Amino acid sequence: MTMSLPTATHATVDTVRHEFDRVLDRLMAPAMALSMGLMDHMGVRAHPAFNIIENDDSLIIEAELPGVAAHNLDVTVTDGVLTVSGRRTTEPLDQSETTMLRHERRSMTFERSIRLPEAVHHEGMDAVLEDGVLTITLAKAHHACTRRIEVRN
């Protein structure tokens, strides 16, 4: 009757270990995603790095997204918050025919939102994905709205 006890104990230990791993994964995942950028593990949402450039007329936000097709990419600006999201699927492999000797490029979903450092004009937005580089150009609101007001005598 007590024969099943060792098995049960093993199962419990395994369950606890599994649960512990899961908690650890969950705690580590955001930090990993941030530090690894695009080099993220499948299933974890990655946060692409941005470069922000400005000139007199516009704010330019740039991200490296190699292998991402434009139709898998979404760019929105809402209430001064820019969000870039999408997914990348790396080449599907016929596993019976090929062997992955080295695997550093991951399939992933990614999303990142940033508050824009200044107001932008919603009419003057442009996003281009070229050679794996996303360039979002936003017209600065102060520039777009500047109007000359005649001073009367």
Place this chain on the structure above:
Amino acid sequence: MNNTNNNNVIDVCEQSDCCKRPQNYRASVDVIESSDAWTVVADMPGSSSEAITISLEDNTLTIDAAVADRLAAKGRVRRQEYGVGDFHRSFRVGSGIDGDAIEATYRDGVLEVLLPKSSAVKGRRIDVRTA
């Protein structure tokens, strides 16, 4: 791992002499082997097909992608979270690659290099006939 006498090998160079180029960025790669070729897939955003150099010399396959400094051309950098510069990666390879038949394509910032196996290392299937 370092045995380049083995025809049937392709190894990523890490800190060896062949890739001491600290000014360059290390491209992420996949290396895939099939029965008749190896394929190296590398993330090299912001380059162009004209600016990519692939060479096979002394059992070393080298991939360089020049990237123009596009930040300065656009304006003042307000926040920089990643650097923009050339990508580099190298591999120790055996002599089992048919060097004349190497092909490469660059699309969406991803370089794909097809390295066909020379006939010497290709697995050959021998049909067994009934007597």
